[in-house]
Amino acid sequence: MQTNEIRSAYLDFFAERGHRVCASSSLVPANDPTLLFTNAGMNQFKDALAGRESRGYRRAVSAQRCVRAGGKHNDLENVGYTARHHTFFEMLGNFSFGDYFKDDAIRWAWEFVTGTLGFDADRLWVTIHPDDDQAHAIWTGAIGVPPDRVVRHEENFWSMGDTGPCGPCSEIFYDLGAAVAGGPPGSADEDGDRYLEFWNLVFPQFDRSEDGTLDPLDAPGVDTGMGLERVAAILQGKTSSYEIDLFQGLIASAAELAGIRRGENAVTEPSLRVIADHIRASAFLIADGVLPSNEDRGYVLRRIIRRALRHGHKLGIREPFFHRLVRPLREAMGDAHPVLGERQRIVEEALADEEQRFATTLAQGMALLSRCIDELDGKVIPGDVVFRLYDTYGFPADLTADVARESGLGIDQVGFDRLMEEQRARGRAASGRFSADIGQRIRVDSTVDFQGYDGPEGSGRVVGLFQGDDAVEQIDAESGDEGDAIVVLDATPFYAEAGGQVGDRGRIESEAGLFDVRDTTRAGDQHLHHGKLARGRLRVGDSVVAAIDAPRRREIACNHSATHLLHAALREVLGSHVEQRGSLVADDRLRFDFTHPKPVADDEQRRIEAMVNERIRENSRVQTRVTTFDDAVAAGAMALFGEKYGDSVRLLTMGDGFSVELCGGTHVNRTGDLGLLRLVSETGIAAGVRRIEALTGARALDWIDDTHERLAEVASLVRGNRDDVQDKVQQLVEQNRALRKEIDALRTSQSANRASDLERDAVLVDGVKVVAATVDAEGKAQLAMLDSLKQRLGSCVIVLGHAGERVSLIAGVSKDLTERVTAGDAVRFVGAAVGAKGGGRPDMARAGGGDRPEALHGILGDVPEWVREQLSQGQ
Incomplete structure (x- = not known):
């Protein structure tokens, strides 16, 4: 049975038993700051299993994309060297949210494994928790597994954290046979590969308190996870998951790119496995919105990509190759995970860009590392x-x-x-964005009735009060309870921060007290009102009137509606590849991050802005309706990256169909309510991701007024007016250019004097004089210094660098050496370390730019050794 057939069979099996087939969620967890990547099938159902979220179904099944390559779950160093470690894998899972329990979960698991898949029951083993007599009775009684193959194991207990839902689990193992080393579960050599654990059935049935007490849950659940790759290996008679059909295709493609034949050299196999594994993790992470960077998720992705590139280098590949594996990956997995086909171009471009960035430094770094190992x-x-x-x-x-x-x-x-x-x-402190959020620690059993679409005020009842992590029955100003607190209501007009839109502010008032709300966040199905008690007291059960800051909400609504129009205009002007990668919708501004491979040109920005303002002037009605997710997508709605959608969704249409998106945020009634949109900045924030900031309404007018005032100030400074300020500034630019020429002439004169100092510092390398130094000169002055040194030194290699706002490099090589050492190679060697780029003739070359000027001094110190290597290679 092929891997794709196993996945389909699993989903079909549980769909026939009343399970909702749920698509894989993104590898970037939605609304969960505690988690780096989605690493289990239960992640998207976490709130439902914990009782914090209610869904329109109580049974679910999925084939979930997972990554384990950072934080607690980090398999990276083992990938390629063991039979079963992967950075990316698929987890098949079936789930119950207070519906069926152990009897059905175990019975269906056995039926699927022995019936649908045809596993030999005599080769199956099971582990359970020592105290789980219920599971033992089911396995040995109803299922009929011999008692000696049902092993009680202390580690068979699962929990989300120190407190909260938890429970025992049953793991199912397959005996691969005596040809594979290892013993059965519970034996001294259980860590061997012979007995392969492939399915874990978790039964969250307790609620663990801070003192460790286990209280039975009112509605126990089921959370199972089965490794698709492991099951495929069993069915296909393989002892390594790298030998299954899906991996063999990718490994064959990698071998073809490397120009090697499989089986001829066992040394190449780990590298091929690394590349095949890492293209899956890299491609799906990028498809789900992660891009290579030096922080957080982006840095983990960069590590994965660069590890693959290093193994490609080890195989002898010297040209960009990694991005060329996206197509065979899409052919293998695109049907099951359409996101890969939809974003193939973005994935390929991001990988190619990262390959280009690392290409030069990879070779140089490997040379340094090899030298270090030798010495x-x-x-x-x-x-x-x-x-x-x-x-x-x-x-x-x-x-x-x-x-x-x-x-x-x-x-x-x-x-x-x-x-x-x-x-x-x-x-250079790293971001701490993955710290635990208070919403993960607070549990409220009720759900909220959101009244915010109807008006700025609503009535409700207090169902929860919290100070710190502690639930309290009341807060009382007379008792000193005037610090930070959280109020939870059964109904509220306050919008909780989500989808880029900030949370509402306002007040909650009862007959006995007044609570000032400074922010509103979300925890599962509830809204948390953060703030302070202004007066009196507030108790659980109190009836209250909740009122938002209405003027602030109107400004937020303007910016949110403008964000939708901006998104549509970007796709219209730049192309359908534009996809949202993040946003901020505040009262004072909006920020929109989107995929695009290059800066948005000025004329494109003007067209985008004009297109949005045209829709604003049309003053068309903003239409909303609640429908199913599938129907909304069929109607052309865009589902945004990183958002979590339920069965029922809110479909928002603006500009007579110009913009159609799924959105739970708050919006204006008519597009004309925005007044005006003004783009104020456009920047790049990562490879392939751009950011636009904009203002609407009165704030846009204020920005225009401020711009006019600054223009008037500039006109005054140049003794002109608004009409002739451009001419006046041009005159100053020309005067400045003339003065700079004079300064350059003076520096050129001084450079000759500096050259004599550098001559004395030259290092002799195999008979060649080498000068590599930082100088207080660039441009023509730098060139003059180089020419002077070449005349003085004879047979020489010279590299001069200046680190100001940008790095400026120049290199010179005497003509007798250019067949062994070139100036172009010299500036590329130094430039790679500082980020500068350039080139030139064999005897003279330049490079400039760079974002790492602090590395200049160190890399110049490596030039003599680099020259020695070049001379030895050229002999």
């Missing part, structure tokens, strides 16, 4: 070398560790971490 006295690569490879050449520490392991070495992780911490202390 190493001991078994550990020093932390400063690991740090330098990271900081200068972009080598993640685990990539260096990967190379070291192949030579039987380790790395000084402690030393590297210390240097990283010192760097962070100098201002």
